[in-house]
Amino acid sequence: MNTPGPRCGPKARAVVLNDFARPLALTEFDLPAPPDGGMTVACRYGGICGTDLHLTLGHLEVPLPLVLGHEGLGTVHRLGEGTTGDALGRPLAAGDTVMWASSIACGTCHACRMLREPTLCAGRRTYGVNRPTTTGQPLAGAWADFITLDPGTTVVRVDPGTDPLAAMSLACAGPTMVHALWERCPTRAGQVVVVQGSGPVGLAAAALAQLCGAYVIVVGGPPARLEAARAAGIGDQHLEVVSSGDLDAAYTAIGARTGGRGADLVIECTGVPQALEQGTYMARRGGEYLVVGQYTDGGSTWFNAHQIVYRQLRVTGSWAFTGAHLIEYLRLLPALTARFDLAGLVTVFPLGEVEQALRQVAAGGVIKAVLES
Ligand SMILES: [Zn+2]
Ligand SMILES: [Zn+2]
Structure with missing residues (x-):
């Protein structure tokens, strides 16, 4: 998906959590321009994590309405002004396959500055979790045709030849x-x-x-x-x-x-x-x-x-992870896929069948469900 096809147009579908324990809405948004230092990514897969079930049921305090999806893989759609590379300094261009870390640490709180433990950051912003559509970028979750990635996001180019489903199998x-x-x-x-x-x-x-x-x-x-x-x-x-x-x-x-x-x-x-x-x-x-x-x-x-x-x-x-751990996971992926059939753990559902996918996850009927845009 190097260029947006007619499916994408100027609009982007996204799965929105408007109320806890209520059906999710598939809503269309205008596709905004990428922020300076960030990018827009055409989502290919958005993973469903156990945490998402808790989110939809209101087990965690999160602001609504919210585009869900804190783990994803997609292709760069447009780079924002000043964005040239990924977190490892490798050049990025439209069409490159990328994954991104779910959270951005604030860098200034006690945990970030003194403890050097960004997973414990008090001001952590997490895609698909605490990024409501009403403040900042509305497309801030991976269960969507596009996601807007802010500056400061750890974006990692996925090597060509990597099986995207294997990468998604343990994305979070x-x-x-x-x-x-x-x-x-x-x-x-x-x-x-x-x-x-x-x-x-x-x-x-x-x-x-x-x-x-x-x-x-x-x-x-x-x-x-x-x-x-x-x-x-x-x-x-x-x-x-x-x-x-x-x-x-x-x-x-x-x-x-x-x-x-x-x-x-x-x-x-x-x-x-x-x-x-x-x-x-x-x-x-x-x-x-x-x-x-x-x-x-x-x-x-x-x-x-x-x-x-x-x-x-x-x-x-042990609580959550940082961008560095995502980079390490992707570095280990060839060794993992050489030994384990990771892609075989994944079941793919179309984005529009998110409710069926969540039911399957809740029932334990699948190991790992991912939504395909
Ligand atoms: Zn997760
Ligand atoms: Zn912090």
Whole structure:
């Protein structure tokens, strides 16, 4: 899609969240000129993330109305005045395939300036999440024919030859886990890693840990999800606990693999608060517990706090990702696709079938849904 065809015209369709827990609207907008230092991108794919389900239901406080979609891939439509390259300084031109980081950190708050932790930025602006159509650029989400990318966005040119569906398979989960596993709590070759959860975040955790040389046990479900993971080559061992509810069998299998000690590292990727207690019993004494899945507030949960001290667990949280983690994810993509069938995890829906796609995601009927413009 090097030039806008008649399908695009001067208008752009976009999926708008006007009210929580109400049907989404497919609305037409005029296509604005690109901002200086930014660009307009013709979206090809906009990914659906678990967070989007929470957004549509009002589980997160976000301003409305809002064009949804915080992960996407598309082609440069028009570069704004002064924009010449991507985040790595490589030249950009209309027609180039790009991905972009969902968030822009403010650069001036305490987290940005003093902690040097831009994921914790108090003023983070996130496409498809806190960019209402009524202030700034209205087309600020990827579930649309076009998105306007502001100056300061980390835009990365995607190498020709990259399978765009493979890139989209872990578009949000991949960089999230690069942040978690590269910076917050690294794993090493020879370790046994348990991943709780078999959604995109769990599969990203498993694939990246395998790439690091760990032996990875995926604890999740339902069976079809684990079968899809197995078919993609993700995970060395798969333990079904969702439909069976059989945690004891999982503890036994983890013990059998680890000489009765438990995993070196357990990574929580379920988003289910109760998974925390289960996860502490899967880690060995002196092991580590990396909690990534609890991105929305699922409420309090009971767990035996003694287990943290008895096992001398190092418990680490990890929140979101930055543009640097997206760049790292794209750099790793050839190694990931050489080993895993990432594109096979993706189901494509036309933009106009967003409601059907969301229902499929909610029902767990697909691993990763993407909308095609
Ligand atoms: Zn996401
Ligand atoms: Zn900040």
